[in-house]
Amino acid sequence: MRRKLKVCLIGATGVGKTSLVGRLVHSVFSDRYRTTIGVKIETMTLTRGDDEVQLVIWDLSGEDEFQSVQPAYLAGAAGYVVVIDGTRRETADTAAALLDRMRPIVGHVPYIVAVNKSDLVASWDLDHAAIERFEAGAAKVVNTSARSGAFVAEAFEALVDAILSEATP
């Protein structure tokens, strides 16, 4: 079966949302940080079992004091990825606040939490408690590295699997 799914990426500024999508869709990574304004839209196709899934990925600009995530962009999303920067513990708080704000709009659709920058584990600034709070609600919590590519595809596949399993009657 061929399906089209809209998925969104949300999170604080500079956590690596655009880099994760760049790694997933184009297999590239750049050290140069370029802030996203508005939305960046990418598409890619994934095969999951008998399903061919066209992902329309909405990479939303980061949440901070200069710009806030527009809730309207999440409307119609089949699922979403909440991205945290493992080297900045405050990004976990931003992620939790975004989840609280977005859930009433997007409804109870599956989401995963990507704790990014796992290649910088020596500078890790998150303790277990900071992550534990996401484990109950998220379909999966994955440590990713856009730089090395570690577990990036797996994270999106896990989200798609969660979406498909919820869609299956």
Added chain:
Amino acid sequence: MSDLAHVFTSLGALVFARGEDGQFSPCNAPPAWCHELGREDLQPGQALALEELFPFLTSFLPEAQRVWSDPAAGVLSSDFWVETGAAGEELHLKARAVRSNGRGVLVIVRDESSYREQQLRLQKARDLRMTHDALMRELERKDILLHAIVHDLAAPLHSIVGSLSLLHEAKLPAPEARWITIAIDAAARQRELVDSILDVFIADHDAPTDTSPRAALQRAVERALLEREPVANRSRVALRVHGVAPVDVIAEDTRLVRVLTNLLDNALRHAPAGSAVEVEITREETSVCIAVEDRGPGLSPEHLPRLFHQLSRVPGDPTSHGLGLYFCRITVERWGGGIGYEPREGGGARFWIRLRVAAPDRRGEG
């Protein structure tokens, strides 16, 4: 194609007219950027599902609908959205909804220069914020390291002071006894510095354990005076208290005594022999002001702006390490109080702290 349609295309705009059935059709030939996106086969007049063509519009069209249905509405612009062209380049697009001759019109343009300008501004602000946050984290790490080092320095110091005190009591001959006294004084100063650093660290980093602290002010003042009485006697400076304060204030007992002894230490260091350091307690409507006054040289105005900042030394005081007043400020402010300095009438310094009076204690009632 009309001349106007040519103009749209050459200006890089893709214009859609909304039909009565809600379907959109292009009004002009696709501009060059549509080719980069592989959407060059749009035909003017051809009905299209716009959301399929530009997924971003799923979030914009509901808002645009309001513009199209209201003759008085102006122009509605979308945020930027970014799509990737066939060659991997990013295209920065923006949509505008207008109403023209009673019909809905949607214009999509590629606007690289506005995007870059906006991105540059935002990126600068975000870069500064991230640099600031990184520096703060680094400072915090260094503070913790410093705390660990100072803490480790404190332990042997206690042994040194203890051993020297035992020697001092051993009635050594005059020259040796004098050296021991010098060593004890130096060690005591060292211990004072270590205590100050640890105080500041705790005040800076520890969350208050007691969420509604209260301290008996009179008792705290008496304890502070008692602790500093030997120093005052050695300096031949009198300690006097004016006013009584049988009230509880919002403060932690031990730290309030540390704040008061810090202020007394400053005053005692500058008070001339034969003068007095005066503690004046004034009850106000919802607070209490405790002023510590001396007849020393006072402070010159240029030193005042940074007086309560970290590592801001009291001028002319070689023993000042710039931590005591900083500790007093952050501690008092944590209790919702304040601290200040003013020249004393008739010469000298007057440091004051203002503490909120605690609500009557109902513990044990009912």
